Amino acid sequence: MPGPDAVGIFARRHRHHPLEAAPWLVAVAAYFAFPSYLPLGAQILATILFALSADLVLGYAGIVTLGQAAFFGAGAYTTGLLAAHGWGEPITGLLAGAAAAALIGLLSGIVILRTTGLTLLMLTLVVASLLYEVINKASWLTGGDDGLQGMEVWPIFGRFRFDLFGQTAYFYCLIVLFLCWLVARRMVHSPFGRSLVGIRENVRRMHAIGAPVGGRRLVIYTISAALAGISGALIAQTTQFVALSFLSLDRSGTVLIMLIIGGVGRLYGAFIGVPLYMVAQDRFSEIDPVYWYFWIGLLMVLLVVFARGGVLGLIEELRSRDGARR
Amino acid sequence: MSPLALESRGLCRSFGALVVANMIDFRLEHGARHALIGPNGAGKTSFVELVTGALRPSSGHILLDGVDISHWSQAARVKRGLVRTFQITALFRRLSVLENVTLAICERFGIGGGLFRPVGRHRAAIEEAFALVERLGLADEALCPVNTLAYGRQRLVEIAVGLGLSPQVLLLDEPAAGVPSGESGTIIEVVESLPPDLALLIIEHDMDLVFRLAHRITVLVQGRVLVEGSPEAIAADPQVRRVYLGERVPV
Numbered sequence: 001m002p003g004p005d006a007v008g009i010f011a012r013r014h015r016h017h018p019l020e021a022a023p024w025l026v027a028v029a030a031y032f033a034f035p036s037y038l039p040l041g042a043q044i045l046a047t048i049l050f051a052l053s054a055d056l057v058l059g060y061a062g063i064v065t066l067g068q069a070a071f072f073g074a075g076a077y078t079t080g081l082l083a084a085h086g087w088g089e090p091i092t093g094l095l096a097g098a099a100a101a102a103l104i105g106l107l108s109g110i111v112i113l114r115t116t117g118l119t120l121l122m123l124t125l126v127v128a129s130l131l132y133e134v135i136n137k138a139s140w141l142t143g144g145d146d147g148l149q150g151m152e153v154w155p156i157f158g159r160f161r162f163d164l165f166g167q168t169a170y171f172y173c174l175i176v177l178f179l180c181w182l183v184a185r186r187m188v189h190s191p192f193g194r195s196l197v198g199i200r201e202n203v204r205r206m207h208a209i210g211a212p213v214g215g216r217r218l219v220i221y222t223i224s225a226a227l228a229g230i231s232g233a234l235i236a237q238t239t240q241f242v243a244l245s246f247l248s249l250d251r252s253g254t255v256l257i258m259l260i261i262g263g264v265g266r267l268y269g270a271f272i273g274v275p276l277y278m279v280a281q282d283r284f285s286e287i288d289p290v291y292w293y294f295w296i297g298l299l300m301v302l303l304v305v306f307a308r309g310g311v312l313g314l315i316e317e318l319r320s321r322d323g324a325r326r
Numbered sequence: 327m328s329p330l331a332l333e334s335r336g337l338c339r340s341f342g343a344l345v346v347a348n349m350i351d352f353r354l355e356h357g358a359r360h361a362l363i364g365p366n367g368a369g370k371t372s373f374v375e376l377v378t379g380a381l382r383p384s385s386g387h388i389l390l391d392g393v394d395i396s397h398w399s400q401a402a403r404v405k406r407g408l409v410r411t412f413q414i415t416a417l418f419r420r421l422s423v424l425e426n427v428t429l430a431i432c433e434r435f436g437i438g439g440g441l442f443r444p445v446g447r448h449r450a451a452i453e454e455a456f457a458l459v460e461r462l463g464l465a466d467e468a469l470c471p472v473n474t475l476a477y478g479r480q481r482l483v484e485i486a487v488g489l490g491l492s493p494q495v496l497l498l499d500e501p502a503a504g505v506p507s508g509e510s511g512t513i514i515e516v517v518e519s520l521p522p523d524l525a526l527l528i529i530e531h532d533m534d535l536v537f538r539l540a541h542r543i544t545v546l547v548q549g550r551v552l553v554e555g556s557p558e559a560i561a562a563d564p565q566v567r568r569v570y571l572g573e574r575v576p577v
Contacts, residue, residue: 006468007449007456010424014444189444191432198429201418207380208416209430209491210404211438219439 014189023271027174031167038166039238044278045173046234049180051259051270053227058256059265060188061220062200064117066252067124068228070108070131071101073247075229077135077142080242083151090156094176094233101229102222104131109221113214116203125249132247147243151236162238169238176234180227187223188267196220200265257296261303263312272311329392331356331525332377332408332495337386339376346372347383348549354495358525359517361540363533363560365569369549370529371413374497378410379403390495404433407494411487413503413529415480419473423464423483426472427455430490458486463512478505485516496520498528502535514538537561545569 030041050072057063075097082093104127112123135142142148155161160168187193198206199213206213236242245251254277262273280299284292307314332354339347346369354360362370375381377388379400387396390408398406418426431451432438446452459468462482467475472483485501498517502510510532517539520526530536536543536557543560545552547569553560560566 006424006459006465007452009469010422010428010456011446011449011452014446186442186444189446190442191429191438191440191445191448193441194425194429194445195432195438197421198418201420202416204380205412205416205418205487207400208378208404208410208412209487210401210433212399212401216439219441 024178031170038170040278040282042166042169042173042238043235044275045170045177046231046238047278048270048274049177049234050228050231051255051274052181052184053224053231054255054259055264055267055270056184056220056224058259059269060193060200061196061217063217063221064121065124066121066249067128068255069247069249069251070128071105071225071228072232072251073131073135074104074232075101076232076236076242076246077148079233080148080151080236081141083153083237084148088152088154090153090237093237094230097233098226098229101232102226105225106218106222109218113217113221128247128249128252132244135247136244145244147241151240153237153240173234173238176230180230184227185267192216257300261310263310266312269310269312330354330389331358331391333389334377335387335389337376337388338384339372339381340384345549347376350551352544352551354525354527356525357523359539359541360527361536361543362527362529362546363536363543364546368546370546371499373546374410374499374529377497378408404491407492409488409491409493409495410497411484411499411501413499415477415484417472417480417483417487420471422469422471423459423475424452424455424468426483427458427486427490428452430487431455434491455490458490462486462516478509481505482512485513493524495525498526500529500531502530502532510535
């Protein structure tokens with residue numbers, strides 16, 4: 001098939017594939033199928049956005065981070081503080097959360113992205129820990145250990161109240177996730193997105209073809225921080241509560257685990273890994289409240305041994321084997 | 327008279343006690359077909375790294391077209407037409423041949439940081455990339471990931487990526503290393519069809535290739551320029567024979 005039409009095939013690669021509609025159809029179907037699980041559903045949707053933000057830095061740019069929760073927490077606290085102090089408008093709250101997270105991403109990125117690898121990993125951890133302690137110490141403002149109380153989130157567009165059953169929350173999270181996904185998808189197919197893959201694949205060569213590698217890394221780190229901030233803000237708004245655990249190492253680690261389960265660097269890993277992990281967590285903790293973490297751990301071990309690329313990697317491998325047989 | 331395409335003055339670099347560049351004065355003229363040879367560890371690749379900015383010199387200057395670029399970033403040097411290829415293939419291994427070249431061309435077009443418009447809509451970049459891929463005889467493999475290609479074919483991609491940057495000064499670091507002899511002909515063809523005003527510096531161990539392509543040769547030994555001259559002069563130079571080509575041993 002290659003040859004003269006290689007140009008055409010390459011130029012059409014960014015077009016939408018019918019399968020890409022699947023996650024959204026499933027999400028809408030789940031609304032009708034599990035009406036009593038909508039609050040969990042909204043959490044899952046917001047967490048998918050969080051994992052998507054991690055995928056952009058880890059999967060595309062190859063920046064290994066253990067500090068993604070810093071941005072998640074920054075977004076959540078910004079939105080939460082606004083809502084607790086008289087500004088509960090959700091959309092602007094969300095944007096404020098994104099802006100605050102992006103700012104922290106940009107400022108910390110300028111300092112820490114000079115390093116790579118293990119050093120960078122440690123520094124991302126440091127940034128998250130610093131922010132954690134700052135928010136902990138400022139308990140007069142943030143409630144410290146007790147979490148942020150008294151949020152009042154207004155109805156969306158003045159019309160749609162956040163109801164007890166989570167219907168509004170579910171669709172709100174779904175729409176925000178969809179919009180952010182559109183942006184992320186557009187971005188990974190742009191020359192910028194492809195250059196991030198280039199940086200991941202061979203940073204020396206990116207320098208040698210004249211790409212400003214440092215700048216590109218900083219841009220994606222900031223954008224990823226903004227998306228993580230939106231995710232945190234969504235959870236703050238829909239649960240009307242923000243706690244210190246939003247910034248914990250635990251959260252940074254868990255989001256990576258979810259992403260690895262789904263498959264890293266494919267944009268859709270988050271859509272598979274997050275629901276899988278969170279539903280498994282929900283089920284396991286009901287069946288086996290004490291040892292449910294064991295089952296999650298076992299799942300991880302199996303995945304690392306048999307499917308390094310996560311669920312999506314496994315599917316890809318099976319398909320290519322199938323193709324080879326034909 | 328127009329300034330030199332590339333010049334190094336008193337270029338030095340050492341790692342502790344190891345001196346990889348020792349007062350290298352080197353001149354590359356416009357349109358030159360110049361070869362840099364020397365035994366393993368002579369500092370040839372280090373010289374390339376110094377000139378392109380991947381390594382910072384301890385002292386000395388580098389001039390591109392008469393402009394001192396010693397403190398420029400790698401990216402700025404590439405934008406001014408100073409391009410290298412790698413001795414050990416340095417490609418985006420899981421990306422297709424076509425995409426490897428397209429990435430380079432996007433950077434040259436200055437659209438590499440574009441966030442929103444998909445690569446696929448930058449038709450001019452893709453078409454130029456494909457023309458290059460075709461020129462190197464890789465059209466049938468254009469959509470294959472680079473790591474599925476034989477190593478010799480990867481060497482050609484390496485050159486295609488370099489050419490995609492429209493170099494004024496091209497530094498080819500052992501382009502034929504690892505290429506089966508049947509395919510080194512393609513490399514010779516490509517080098518011979520380079521624009522006449524392009525300044526080429528080729529580092530190579532394959533002496534047939536060197537003597538076929540180069541009009542001038544510099545011999546580097548232990549980070550120092552041993553001798554420079556025409557191919558005939560170098561081939562006849564007793565010093566070069568001793569350190570590099572090997573001494574005649576009576577059998």
